[in-house]
Amino acid sequence: MISIDQIAGKLDKVHRTKNGYMACCPAHEDRSQSLSITEADGRILMHCFAGCGIDEITQALGISVIDLFPDASRDRYQQVPEFKRRQCEELLTHERLVKMMVDQLHTTNTKPTEADKARAELAVTRIKKLEALLDE
Numbered sequence: 001m002i003s004i005d006q007i008a009g010k011l012d013k014v015h016r017t018k019n020g021y022m023a024c025c026p027a028h029e030d031r032s033q034s035l036s037i038t039e040a041d042g043r044i045l046m047h048c049f050a051g052c053g054i055d056e057i058t059q060a061l062g063i064s065v066i067d068l069f070p071d072a073s074r075d076r077y078q079q080v081p082e083f084k085r086r087q088c089e090e091l092l093t094h095e096r097l098v099k100m101m102v103d104q105l106h107t108t109n110t111k112p113t114e115a116d117k118a119r120a121e122l123a124v125t126r127i128k129k130l131e132a133l134l135d136e
Contacts, residue, residue: 002068
């Protein structure tokens with residue numbers, strides 16, 4: 001298991017908080033501190049307020065999601081592939097809906113904002129990754 005301090009050492013603009021750290025998210029071009037890192041029950045929890053998923057964050061850090069869990073929890077985490085598959089399917093549905101909503105702006109002659117365009121690009125990236133993961 002990697003320590004919370006080791007993770008903080010891999011990030012930019014790190015700020016210590018009462019419960020852990022805030023930092024720039026390595027999974028997207030982040031100008032402000034949108035990534036929260038805390039420790040609870042021996043696990044490291046990360047949340048990107050811009051919407052990046054844990055797999056994207058850990059991949060950008062060069063670690064695995066399993067590295068966030070204590071050694072005793074690893075077996076339990078690895079024994080839930082069906083749960084992970086359902087979670088991936090739900091995320092895939094969500095990202096497809098996001099993409100569809102932005103695409104519909106074009107059909108209603110509403111000009112998408114830069115944020116809309118960026119979120120649609122992120123959705124496309126996530127869709128490709130999730131489809132590849134589900135095909136394994």
